[in-house]
Amino acid sequence: MTSADSATRRRDQALDWFLRLQAAPGDGQLRAAMQQWCAADEANAKAYRKAERIWQLSAQLAPTTQAQWPAEPVLAPVVALPVRPKRRRYWLGGAIAACLMIALAPSLSLRMQADYRTGMGETRDVTLADGSLVQMDSDTAIAVEYAGDRRDVKLLRGQAFFKVTPDKIKPFHVRAEALEVTVTGTAFNVDVGAGAGQMRVAVQEGSVKVDDWRAAKALAAQLKPGERLEYHEGQARVDTFAPGQTAAWRNGQVIADDTPVSEVVARLSRYTPGLVVLRNDELGRKRVTGVYDLRKPQAALRAVLQPHGGKVEAYGPWVIVLR
Template sequence: MPTEDCANARRDQALDWFLRVQQAPQDADLREQVAHWCAVDEANAKAYRKAQRLWQLTGQLAPTTAQQWPTPIARPVARPRRTRRWVAAAIAACLVVALAPSLLLRWQADYRTGFGETRDITLSDGSVVQLDSHSAIAVDIAGTHRDVRLLTGQAFFKVMPDKSKPFHVWTKTLQVTVTGTAFNVDSTRDNPSVAVQQGSVNVDERQAGRHLASLVPGQRLTLRADRAELSTFSPSQAAAWRQGQLIADDLPISEVLTQLRRYTPGIIVLRDAKLGAQRVTGVYDLRKPQAALQAVLQPYGAKVTAYSPWLLVLSR
């Protein structure tokens, strides 16, 4: 099964091809290259069709977050007019694609947040969960167990001690077990992490059923494709997002973008894989995601092109 990173890379490549065609519509060689790329894999062709629908959607829908995006960073590429009936059909198709995951979360989640929103929740056992932007949990607390599923995003937990009833947090790949502590869990599919501020937690890999680590304050475990990586940090920075900060300590730009996408209402497309592998160190303001994006890219001479509040393209 393809990973989230692979799917994102294919989507970004499809949008890159589409944007190049928009900029050079008379280039026959370019169109031939696109046709060949689509023919190599049906998944490529599907991603390209989605890119076309996304372009139609971003060109026709009025932004609802204009106050957060006061001026475009670059002038949008001109797009031809469509008939009203055709546009309505395109928008409907785009909305189905865009909203399907959100509708599923609404069905599964007991608590969730929107873009740029955080939320504090007190559970029935007295434990407190702080949800980050664009995050969701499902809660199951009964007489014999205390289970929370982190469906998407990340959350900070302050668990009420109860040695007779351990508290479990589940992501798609990790299980975290505690009796009473404070810790952060990030459910990112390709590099989920657990960071402890107080107390201690046991972390296990769900699919393999193996124990990964027992963490104490100031320790973070990040599960990567080939290993479980342990690192240390100041316990006060266990969940810097609670203070509106993203702290990057020699992180690839691609990982920083994963965090910033939670605070951006549209899609962020990275057109340069080599740029994504470049590393940055800094503290970025999550309350101003557009400025944070610019600050992340600036050292490498890259830029953000805003085709609308719903589509931001990063390139050099």
């Protein structure tokens, strides 16, 4: 587990302890367990103190199921929390508002690194200096560096479709977390937000070479049209698909084919203002098949959960809870 993964896991655990204690403030046994968790590691205690400070600064949000969307877009990470006994209290809106502020904090440094970025529900086409086209999905950020005999783009967040101008002398490189994609001229999609720790490269035209630059090993010497590489926790898997579906998001769609609910939710969250909280791990592991409309993300979330008896609940305009 990377240090970033560890920090994210610790943050989620702190948020879970905080939510549970807000629901049962008089539960001495629960509070003792939380204190034991904090005492086990100073980083745990620091994460919990941060949750408390944000809570003190946050206004309570009353629950609502109205579809009220904010005027300004924000980034929307998905936080998966363990299942707890059902308690429908007004504290939940405020507590999750605090979680939202904590979860969005890393995006501030991301904005400093990015040359181009998109907000929630926004897509953008960027033409680079050599004429190569980058089509950026919602909630995506890239950094560009052209120097000497290299053309480098770093995908910092989200996903993007690249249509690269051919140049055999200056290969085009896309680095996305552990992956580095190398091409001279082709069209392909790279996604670093398909799910927790998952990365994908899908080719529409031409071919690409994919390496794990951290481990200095090749994953695919030649990924051809209609081939897709999925990389997760050091393991690479290549499958096939219809090339026309390389970047379905460009047509306003999420296409799921026996896909885990958690992964589809992660894709839809890019178009959903605020924080999306998946409360049930078992529900997240269920699988769905279908085509979902990115232009109506809340309706799409309901369609994803409906076959498995899940519900979508809105707490103000900034928080959506999936049960």
